[in-house]
Amino acid sequence: MKSIKLFSVAAVAAILIGCPGRADAKLRVVASIETLADLAREVGGPRVDVEPLSHGYQDPHFVQAKPSLVLALNRADALIYVGLDLEVGWLPPLVQQSRNAKIQTGQPGNIDASSAIGVRDIPNIPADQLRAMGDVHPMGNPHYWIPPDNALAIAHLLAKRFTALDPAGGAEFESRARSFADRLRKKGSEWAPSVARLKGQKLVTYHKSWSYVAAWLGLNEIGYIEPKPGIPPTANHTAQLIQLMKQQGAKLIVLESFYPSALANIIGRETGARVVALPSDVGAMSSIRTYTDLIDAIVTALAATK
Numbered sequence: 329m330k331s332i333k334l335f336s337v338a339a340v341a342a343i344l345i346g347c348p349g350r351a352d353a354k355l356r357v358v359a360s361i362e363t364l365a366d367l368a369r370e371v372g373g374p375r376v377d378v379e380p381l382s383h384g385y386q387d388p389h390f391v392q393a394k395p396s397l398v399l400a401l402n403r404a405d406a407l408i409y410v411g412l413d414l415e416v417g418w419l420p421p422l423v424q425q426s427r428n429a430k431i432q433t434g435q436p437g438n439i440d441a442s443s444a445i446g447v448r449d450i451p452n453i454p455a456d457q458l459r460a461m462g463d464v465h466p467m468g469n470p471h472y473w474i475p476p477d478n479a480l481a482i483a484h485l486l487a488k489r490f491t492a493l494d495p496a497g498g499a500e501f502e503s504r505a506r507s508f509a510d511r512l513r514k515k516g517s518e519w520a521p522s523v524a525r526l527k528g529q530k531l532v533t534y535h536k537s538w539s540y541v542a543a544w545l546g547l548n549e550i551g552y553i554e555p556k557p558g559i560p561p562t563a564n565h566t567a568q569l570i571q572l573m574k575q576q577g578a579k580l581i582v583l584e585s586f587y588p589s590a591l592a593n594i595i596g597r598e599t600g601a602r603v604v605a606l607p608s609d610v611g612a613m614s615s616i617r618t619y620t621d622l623i624d625a626i627v628t629a630l631a632a633t634k
């Protein structure tokens with residue numbers, strides 16, 4: 329009797345804990361934004377089940393906490409997130425509530441994608457001081473996932489981290505990351521003519537979320553509609569920005585569709601600049617299902633403004 333009871337306890341424990349090394353068990357991955365979810369699918373293929381916690385049409389700084397998100401986190405073998413405080417307003421409490429030891433900070437299942445990239449705009453003022461001033465980028469600029477070099481660096485990080493969680497899949501993860509790199513190289517030559525035409529254009533954005541894209545495309549960022557990242561526009565700042573744009577001949581304003589467009593349109597009319605609403609994440613529009621769809625959409629929309 330005793331041995332039967334022990335067996336059943338062990339069986340239940342095995343089901344509850346899960347065992348990603350088993351041939352029939354997939355690694356359960358959750359990602360804070362849809363682009364990271366898509367990169368996880370690229371690398372993980374049939375060995376992973378991936379669930380995004382937010383939608384690409386939402387502002388990733390502010391995602392509504394729902395019980396379904398806690399449940400997804402509770403079941404996860406791995407959590408991938410942007411980091412650099414992007415999700416600080418919503419994700420840490422959910423991770424805590426999930427009571428899932430595997431995805432807590434410092435565990436192999438806790439994957440901070442920002443560790444793969446070179447962070448821009450690292451402030452020289454202490455983070456706490458910047459947070460107190462309302463700056464939502466106190467750790468550096470977290471909007472890094474769009475340029476192909478960064479997406480590729482994240483894919484390689486995921487291959488490494490998935491291998492640690494599912495060693496039997498190691499060769500497959502590496503080979504999938506390499507074929508993603510090959511596809512990006514091919515797409516890169518398709519994008520090259522449009523990208524070349526954009527070089528040197530002066531750019532104003534609503535939020536400081538296009539700096540990595542500007543660096544990739546050779547655009548020259550001259551200002552932002554928000555006075556500081558996360559601080560709503562003011563009349564004074566707007567007047568100064570309009571003056572600067574006129575002086576510098578800036579003819580392009582870019583914003584994500586979840587930011588209010590009315591002020592951008594007024595600034596556009598005052599300065600003769602075009603206002604372009606760009607997708608910033610997979611899922612921003614129903615036609616953007618993958619990372620390469622996202623880059624196609626951004627490059628096409630920007631090239632159309634020239």
Ligand SMILES: [Zn+2]
Nearest residue numbers: 464535537557
């Ligand atoms: Zn931001």
